[in-house]
Amino acid sequence: MTTPDPSQRQEWMGLLARAPAGRLAALMPSPLPPHDVLRAPEVGAVMVRGRTGATGAPFNLGEMTVTRCSLRLADGSVGHAWVQGRDKDHARRAAIADALLQGPLAAQTRANLLDPLAAEETTRRATRAAKAAATKVEFFTLVRGEDQ
Amino acid sequence: MYVAVKGGERAIDNAHGWLAEERRGDPGVAELSVAQIREQLRLAVNRVMAEGSLYDPGLAALAIKQARGDLIEAVFLIRAYRTTLPRLGGSAPIDTAAMAPIRRISATFKDAPGGQVLGPTFDYTHRLLDFKLAAEGGDFPPAAALPSAPAPVPHITEFLNRDGMIEVEPASDATPPDLTREPMDLPTTRPLRLQALTRGDEGFVLSMAYSTQRGYGRTHAFVGELRIGTVAVECDIPELGFAICIGEVEVTECETVNQFKGSKTEPPQFTRGYGLTFGQNERKAIAMSLVDRALRWQELGEDFIGAPAQDEEFVLMHSDNVQATGFLEHIKLPHYVDFQSEMELIRRLRGKALTQKEAAE
Numbered sequence: 001m002t003t004p005d006p007s008q009r010q011e012w013m014g015l016l017a018r019a020p021a022g023r024l025a026a027l028m029p030s031p032l033p034p035h036d037v038l039r040a041p042e043v044g045a046v047m048v049r050g051r052t053g054a055t056g057a058p059f060n061l062g063e064m065t066v067t068r069c070s071l072r073l074a075d076g077s078v079g080h081a082w083v084q085g086r087d088k089d090h091a092r093r094a095a096i097a098d099a100l101l102q103g104p105l106a107a108q109t110r111a112n113l114l115d116p117l118a119a120e121e122t123t124r125r126a127t128r129a130a131k132a133a134a135t136k137v138e139f140f141t142l143v144r145g146e147d148q
Numbered sequence: 149m150y151v152a153v154k155g156g157e158r159a160i161d162n163a164h165g166w167l168a169e170e171r172r173g174d175p176g177v178a179e180l181s182v183a184q185i186r187e188q189l190r191l192a193v194n195r196v197m198a199e200g201s202l203y204d205p206g207l208a209a210l211a212i213k214q215a216r217g218d219l220i221e222a223v224f225l226i227r228a229y230r231t232t233l234p235r236l237g238g239s240a241p242i243d244t245a246a247m248a249p250i251r252r253i254s255a256t257f258k259d260a261p262g263g264q265v266l267g268p269t270f271d272y273t274h275r276l277l278d279f280k281l282a283a284e285g286g287d288f289p290p291a292a293a294l295p296s297a298p299a300p301v302p303h304i305t306e307f308l309n310r311d312g313m314i315e316v317e318p319a320s321d322a323t324p325p326d327l328t329r330e331p332m333d334l335p336t337t338r339p340l341r342l343q344a345l346t347r348g349d350e351g352f353v354l355s356m357a358y359s360t361q362r363g364y365g366r367t368h369a370f371v372g373e374l375r376i377g378t379v380a381v382e383c384d385i386p387e388l389g390f391a392i393c394i395g396e397v398e399v400t401e402c403e404t405v406n407q408f409k410g411s412k413t414e415p416p417q418f419t420r421g422y423g424l425t426f427g428q429n430e431r432k433a434i435a436m437s438l439v440d441r442a443l444r445w446q447e448l449g450e451d452f453i454g455a456p457a458q459d460e461e462f463v464l465m466h467s468d469n470v471q472a473t474g475f476l477e478h479i480k481l482p483h484y485v486d487f488q489s490e491m492e493l494i495r496r497l498r499g500k501a502l503t504q505k506e507a508a509e
Contacts, residue, residue: 006390014380014393044236046383048203048397049324050424051241052338054303056317058241059324059339061346062426064203066236066394070387080387082236084395085204125248130293132250135266139258 004102012114016097017083019117021090027113028093035096038078039070041088067091077103171216185209194398194427195219199469200226201328201347203397203426220349220469227470238323240391242379244401244424245303249377251428254304256370256405262301267376268428304373305403305420314405314418334461341443341464345436346425348467356442356457356467357435365442365455369421372405376428400425402433406441411449419448439463 016024045063052059068082069091079099081091100109172179186193186209196208200223208226215221251267254260266272268291308314324339332340345353360367378396385392402423410416421441423433442457456462466472 006388009388010390010392017392017394018380018396042236043233045202045230045233046236046381046394047238047326048381049239049241050244050342050399051317052342053305053317053403053420053422054244054401055319057320057322057324057339059342060238060326060328061242061343061399061424062198062201062203063230063233063235064381064395064397065207065233066383068236080385082383082385082392082394084381085206125298126295127293128250129248129298130295131291132248132265132267133294133296134292135251135268136294137264137266139264 009098009101012101013081013094013098015114015117015121016081016094018121019094021085021087023117023120024090024093024097024113027116028097032093032096033073033100035071035073035079035099037069037071039068041067041069041091043067043086043088046082069095071095071099073099073103075103171214180213182206182209182213185212191428192217192219194425194429195350195432196222196226198426198429198432199223199347199349200230202226202230220473224470224473237383237386239394240382240384242381242397242399244375244379244399245301245306247301247375247377247379247399247401248298249301249375251376251430252301252373253375254371254373256372257304257307260304260373261307262299301375303403305405308372308405308418312417315408315414315420317420332464334464336460336464338440338444338447341460342422342424342436342440344464344467345423345439346432348436349469349472350429350432350435352467352469353435353439354431356463357438359455360438360442360457365445365453365458367404367421367438367441368407369404369438369441370406371434372403372420374400374402374430374434376400376430398427400427400429400433402430402437404434404437404441408448414449419444 044066046066047063048061049058050061051057064084065086066082066084067086067088067090068080069088070078070080071092072078073096077099079095079097079102081094081098083091083094097109097113100106101114186205189209189212190205192212193205193208196211196219197203197205199219200208200211202208207229208222211222211225211229212219214225249265249267251269252262252265254264258264305314309316324343325337327340327343332344336344359365361369376398378398380393381395381397382391383394384390400423404421404423405418406421408414408417408419419441421437421439421444423436423440425433425436439457442455443460443463445452445458452458
């Protein structure tokens with residue numbers, strides 16, 4: 001087991017949290033690797049904050065549902081997950097993936113799970129961005145009377 | 149005197165049974181699924197999330213179904229559910245400048261860097277009923293797409309900021325007050341007002357904003373920028389010791405630019421109003437930014453002209469539709485004893501008045 005670089009771990013934990021629960025389940029089908037649950041999947045809320053005028057003092061915008069889970073694999077790797085929504089299987093799978101990515105199966109997990117999830121997220125974003133771009137206004141100035 | 153009244157259980161059970169039947173409507177018509185509401189009534193879902201103060205489209209859709217489309221009732225259901233959730237933490241403030249907007253317009257700068265992006269808007273539609281939608285299985289072409297390289301879309305107020313033309317928002321990382329945890333204390337601070345406004349009733353906030361436009365506390369607002377899109381939510385994870393992205397929320401943000409003639413300490417410059425709501429909710433976000441600006445009169449050294457939108461007690465104590473509904477509708481519940489005492493009082497007074505009248509005649 002190696003201690004992962006926090007920035008890499010931040011990246012994959014974020015990707016696992018944003019992934020659609022159904023996709024995670026399809027890419028990590030049961031049976032899941034054996035694990036001891038340290039904190040059973042728990043649904044709660046996180047208060048989402050904004051900033052006054054986008055850059056000023058923080059204020060409370062409202063909460064969002066979040067499910068968290070912690071567990072340990074047989075090899076001793078500990079995985080954590082905090083994922084949006086109320087899907088306990090999503091949190092459990094994300095925690096298992098977090099643990100796997102710190103152990104001997106890291107390369108395999110990256111290739112089979114993270115890479116497809118990252119590619120799908122990129123496609124989703126590109127699709128939305130392309131639809132938005134198609135609605136971008138191209139201004140043209142009409143010839144005005146005084147210009148003639 | 150309080151007298152407990154028992155009875156009515158059977159009537160209540162039967163009323164709720166009938167309610168369930170009425171909710172379902174004609175069984176010959178297919179039942180609505182929660183997923184259909186979530187996907188096809190998304191603006192209703194957004195409103196319930198914003199005013200329910202809980203971002204969870206599936207729950208908001210369920211609440212709308214349960215409430216038979218009564219959105220304030222749905223907000224009430226979400227608020228009640230919210231109180232059962234443990235609070236796991238507070239997020240870092242979302243970075244709306246990092247948003248990839250699906251809609252972004254400015255009424256102040258035509259050639260804003262990043263462009264004017266209309267997005268999926270009702271603007272420029274003719275508001276004619278579309279009877280094609282009444283026919284089922286309507287086909288429509290897929291939305292046009294124009295593949296493009298992602299580019300940063302900076303806030304428009306940033307450009308005004310560079311020239312000192314607009315007030316600077318003092319940066320801070322103070323933990324904001326939370327009106328869901330501490331009762332609201334007047335006078336409030338701007339972060340508390342923004343929390344109250346973003347969960348406030350859309351109709352109320354809209355009317356308050358409209359009143360400022362009509363002259364009751366004029367704000368001279370331009371929409372400097374309106375943007376809609378998803379932003380990452382990051383939260384410190386105690387077991388890790390660092391922050392991670394825990395998901396994404398769609399938000400609408402509105403920054404208004406307002407006239408300001410200057411005061412004893414400040415030179416003339418533009419001032420800001422700010423609106424931010426969950427979901428695609430631009431009427432609410434624009435209204436919120438106007439009301440935010442109107443409520444800032446004291447801080448900016450402006451005159452209080454007695455306009456309702458300037459009065460924070462008036463605005464903040466009446467903006468919450470769950471509170472308002474609770475107090476309004478409680479008067480329909482049994483008040484038999486209260487009313488009986490009023491009847492007796494009126495009878496006594498009438499008796500006295502009649503006796504005096506007879507004596508005078």
